[in-house]
Amino acid sequence: MATKKDNKLAFLSMPAPASYVAGLGRGASGFTTRSDIGPAREGPSAEAIAEAQAKRGEEPDVDSEQFQDPDNEYGLFAGTTYEQDDEEADKIYESVDRNMDSRRRARREVRENVELAQHRAERPKIQQQFADLKRGLSVVTDQEWENIPEVGNLTRKKRRKDERSFVVPDSIIVGDRANTEYESSFDTRESADSGTMTNFVEIGQARDKILSLKLDQISGTSTNSGLATSVDPKGYLTSLDSVVIKSEAEIGDIKRARMLFDSLVKSNPKHAPGWIAAACLEEHAGRMVTARKLIKAGCEQCPKSEDVWLEAARLHNREDAKIILANAVQHVGQSVKVWLAAADLEQDAKAKKRVLRKALENIPNSVRLWKETVNLETSASDARVLLSRAVEVIPLSVELWLALARLETPERAKAVLNKARKSVPTSHEIWIAAGRHLEQEATADPDKPVEARNMELDVVDRTIEAGVRALRRHQVLLTREQWLKEAERCETEGSPRTCEAIIKATVAMEVEEEDRLDTWVADAESAEARGMVGTSRAILAYALKIFPDKRNLWRKAADLEKAHGTRESLDAVLMQAVHYCPQAEVLWLMAAKEKWLAGDVPSAREVLEKAFIANPESEQIWLAAVKLEAENGELGVARELLIRARTVADTERIWMKSAVFERQQGRYDVALETVSTAMTRFPKFPKLYMIQGQIHQLQNNYSAARASYATGMKTCPKDVTLWVLAAKLEELDGKSIKARAILEKGRLVNPANEILWAESIGVEERSGGAAQAKSTLSRGLQECPTSGILWSMAIWAEPRPTRKSRSVDALKKSKDNSIVTCTVARLFWAERKVEKARQWFSRSVATEQDRVQGDHWAWWLKFERQHGTTEHVADVVKHCIAAEPHRGPMWQSVAKDDRNVGKNTKEMLELVAEALH
Template sequence: MIGRVPAPPGQKLDFNSLKAPANYVPGLGRGATGFVTRSDVGPARAGPGPGDGGGDNKEEGTEEVKFDAFMGADAGVFAGGEYDEDDREADRIWESIDDRMDERRRERREALMKAEIEKYRAENPKITEQFADLKRQLGEVSESEWEAIPEIGDYTIKRQKRETYAPAPDSLLTAAANASGATGGATALDVNGLATPAGSASSVASLTDIGEGRSTVLGLKLDSMADSVSGQTVIDPKGYLTDLSSMKITSATEVADIKKARLLLKSVITTNPHHGPGWIAAARLEELAGKLNVARELISKGCEQCPSAEDVWLEASRLQPPDLAKAVLARGVAHIPDSVKLWLAAARLERDKAAQGRVLRKALERLPTSVRLWKAAVELASADDARVLLSRAVECCPQHVELWLALARLESYDNAKKVLNKARQAVPTDPSIWITAAKLEESQGHIEMVGRVINRAIKSLSANGVVISREAWLAEAESAERASPPMTATCASIVRDVIGLGVEDEDRRRTWMADADEMGRKGSVETARAIYEVLQSTFPGKEEVWREAAKLEKAAGGGARLDALLRRAVTYCPSAEVLWLMAAKEKWLSGDVPGARGVLAEAFAANPDSEAIWLAAFKLEFENSEPERARALLAKARATEACSTPRVWMKSAIVEREAGDAAAERGLLEEGLRRHPAFWKLWLMLGQLEERQGRTDAARTAYAAGIKRCPECVPLWRAAARVEENAGAVGKARAVLEQARQRIPKRDDAAAARAELWLAAIRTEQRAGSSKAADTLLAKALQELPASGALWAEAIAAAPRPQRKTKSADALKRCDQDPAVVSAVAQLFWADRKVDKARAWFNRAALLAPEVGDYWALFYKFELAHGTPESAAEVARRAREREPRYGERWTRVAKDPRNAHQPVEALLKKVVVDIDTLPPP
């Protein structure tokens, strides 16, 4: 029996007094089921383990901690296990496997460790290793080199002991004075400076009085010296104070640095006294320290040690007064007579031009081949004297082209030609001589000679082995254009002769177009014009060439030159509709309406079936208040099978809408829809006509029919929803917009359309007063389209004022180049009164989307409020040049029949009023 304790011999064992064995369950043999609950064990009481003797000799709550050599302190947990021979055999096997695996990877691990150690030592060498090569080289240093190493002084960092002195207190000195006064052996100084016996009635009783007395005596002495002329020193109080204010107060740190630098430079000039920069540095250090006399002495010694260093002489002359500087430079010139710098410095020290000229002429006698001296002398001379000097200069320096060109500019036409010919013979490889000759011919009006000169230049330079650089010659053409006066013939001749150099035939048009565009961006109009002339003569049938040339002329001011260009363009490209329209528009803008009609008549003859030309002719008559002519043109176009297009029918309906004839407008729209049922603008116009007539059901029918034909047309969905909203059925409007979002596919190319629908739904809720529903829709919209600038702009506008900056930052992270976001940020700056930032951001929005009128209107409104009338007019001018056509508010104002034929400035002002009075559409 497990746990049974044998009874002593002769005694009966009392089983009831023994402790039950571990895991004993009463009645288990009779089929009873036993269990132990937490209340039996307790929260911190461990269960009994095998071999537990019942704990007779242990105190309650204590347990013996068991430790095993193999299992360590965990023996108490696994006390029931036994470590036998099988376990030892298993451990031996595993250890042999571990040793085998470790042996297999040891070589690789040691190699990797060795490589890492070598890499670390290569990147972080020891100090001894870094200077090992230098130490080896020390063995080659000779004894004389060792002796020549300068002493650098004492730079010890040890803290030097300082002696401190503490002044004696006044009480101690007073007591000593009183003690000495009792013996009568001391004297004191009264206020008059007379010695009297101490202890008398006039004796000084306090050291403070002594200090005051000394100050008074010193003041009396200074006053007497200032008033006396016969004294040793005469003090000027004002000058004295001025000298004190001009003194430089040097800190202790600067003094220490100057001392160190002085010591180092002294070592430099001592070890190598013939090194000029060392003397210059030492002199400048003393000058910096305020010791000008020492600096002069040093630089004088430098001149003696380095008589052939011109920089030392120049420094010496700089440190001396002007009169003494002349003497210094005279000595320098005596030592270095070929120094151009010294001669020029000596000339600059002279006060009048005549003296400077004498010095330079003397220098030229010594150095006749110095171009700098000749230039300096010519600059000081009059025109006649300069001509004489240059004549001599080109003889002495025939290879310097600048002298030849300067002489040619001073001569007459005939003499200049002779000078340039001599220059060309002396320097046959310089192109500037030929270009100057071409400019000379153009200045005399000999335009036909300019081309010949440039052509001969190219041939002559090529024959002399000069590489003709296309880019360099085009730069010369730009330079000729910017001359005063502009040398346009020279510019054009250069372009004609070099534009094709190094360009393959198949790349000519593309390369030349890029060159012309680059020149236009840089403002070199004449150069770009010359390139386009070459393009027009080489590719006369290319519409793109004529169109880009016309853009350049329009940007340059237009006028007769543009009209002549377009006339030539339509001659070479009669089927190019754009060129005909540009020609007609320029005539119209210049006020020549009959001329525009004539151009369009010629365009009709050349392109009888062109929709663009028919519509241009209609617009010309319509904008000039000729409705009957416009009707006739459109009727004729509708009768022509090739020109009966949807846009022609739309323009016809627009004419009747402006005339106020609703029946005629409805008839044209219905007929146009029968012919072109997929043109959504006709359905939209029909619905708008029914709304204006008050026929809501007919408008619903028109929009529904249009949506059925054009299910992805966002304007039709928005118009249908707006009809329901205006009728008071906001729920139906919500349903229409939700249905539209389901019908528009979720593609990248349809993101803008979906954003427009979300925006319409949000604004519908805002107009209905449901701000929470609007916020919910906006959050959903941004979740679906996180890169939509229109939605972020709406989020910025709808956010509470404290949160707008955060919204703006989030929007700029998502789409910083979107004009809607930029405009919203500009309005935020405007609200914060940050005028300059707001102006910059409004300008940026207008540049990002110049075709959107809403941004121009906001910019114009801002300038009216915070700018000047000139700045507001400038914004209006820029908007007129851009001719905006889009924008929610701009479209609402511009499409209103009451605003037909209004100029851009008038529409701009009306949109500003719309911003102030009406909510977004």
């Protein structure tokens, strides 16, 4: 076993550490010789130094500035340049960090609040520890305060008085006087003579160090004091936020205002607002004791002012405020505000009732006090008793009468309303309440027969009419606008028949006879715009009784029911419309279409048969009947109807539809024969030449088709579609040069036509002449500067970086054309700006509602399928069906395809969306 001596010898034989100097720890300055260090050798390597530092737990020295300059960096990314992509990546990472931090913020704040509450519960402040004792001081009486003994010597030891005195030298007095003085100047000569200079940097560092030590002591983190403090740093900083720090200017303003208010209350002590303002000023300055003294003096000087008493109650706590308001009612017992404030101070419902009933004893004619008292009652019977007494005391209060009627049974409510009507004959609210009560009685029983219910509802009309006459007798003349507002209020509160009765009785007031129709239509439209459908319906119903032969009025009523009503109500309106306006073809067609959409084809046929009787030569009715039979599979009946229509109506459109019908059935020879016959009767109708050319084109007879188009262009040179079809035929036949010549000739005949210019540009693009297409586009924009089609083509012709600026010019020049708007939406779509693209698609279909293009709906549907949800897709389809589009190049080409005959709007939208690319 090794001894202590052996260990000591082993230690002494060990080699000395590197750079060891004997006696250096005791203050000796060692020296070395050549024999000590031996021959020259290299010092320890960087790896050895790092290893030694790691063993001792030291961190290697790192130059903090080496990463500030990219040229001095070393490592994996040393020598690289900090480019814009790196900056963008750093910004993305920072945004991700911020988003992640915002997600965790709520949980972190909740956790911090819980920790703070736990900390304050474990280590409460001194103020909280003595809170119960402070509350106990509130019950100490004045006598007990006076009996508290003065602080004296309670040790029972007699202190010896030190009566010795000493003479203080003058040097001490002069030195103490100098200590209290401050020198504000700096003597440069003294510092220069002494050879010293003041170092302001060191002074600032010393000041910062002292301040940090004080803050550490306050927060409990100082290691020098060794004392544990109960100061919560977070709570301390939070309390500092609530301290109002007033600037010198604000303090000066407060002093001047205090002087003014002091002069005011002294010169005019009976002026209550002066006392209130002075107290508010002291409250703002934080001197609550002074504010309470001032308002107390104000109460003594102005005991008849309710505002002074209310302000005094506000400035005191709840218990003192009760005492103050108790004194207030001795002086201003007729003040409703004081009594209500006293009731609000009570926390118990019974105490509030007691205060309010005491108030009613002093002020029995206050409606507000009665209402507050009734609102505190929990049972309907007690409230009914109070209201019965209230209407006896205040018989002219309409609110109390109506409240009592609402609480009574239906039988007794009538008697209450009759008494109210006799007590207040000038109130229109009572008459309206009576009408609503009758309506509720009539509709309360769902099993009641319809005839009985209608008879009871007619009583509502008579009641409102009688009310209007009675009000006129008592010189109560409400304006027409006021009655309309009352009708809308009744509709909002669920009384549609009372609303209708008010409209019937008052809508014709103050309206000139020649302005009635326009005024009523404007009233109905404005009511519909505000969402008051019942009011709008009632106005239109009254107008239709006065003007039953106005088909536009019936159309508006039908549109209102179609938008907001049921299928039954719409059918009823349309049946009445065709009864009063049998010559209105639109109404017949709407009635038949609604029957057809409801799936009732026989009823639709009956409507059209009646329409034939009323309008035997109507082209629209004949074609509607043909469409009904053709789309329901009755092709033979449809063909017979067309033959009869050609003999009865004999219009160019019926002949055209006959040829199209035969073409759709594949009977090209019959269709050509029909077209040839029609051309002899209507040689100036361009669509006949189009159909003839298209049939020849389907038969691959290009020469005959070319001849048909040539004849049409010669006969109808102003029809643009003929020129376009002829050019497309030549292009299909591989003769682009001839197509270009046809379009140039067409532009000469039809100058400034955007369709011909667009087709010319398309021919140049398809033939491979990009430069020629761009030149043609520039010429077209010069001739048609507001064309949406050409501006759209100009946007797509630009390189991708310049398309956005080009689109701005297009929107300005084309005046927000829907085609340009759709193009802008597609640009946002390409940039994956989903919300902006959705907004611009919505604008494109909202522009020019009467000429909305189906292509825009198809583009929007295609966009939502890629970036939207199923709800977005369904919403687009729903609104497209409601809009019923029928325009657009792709939409028309798909719709006029014989294979798509009979397809509805939804199916057409799907086909067009698939065809777009």
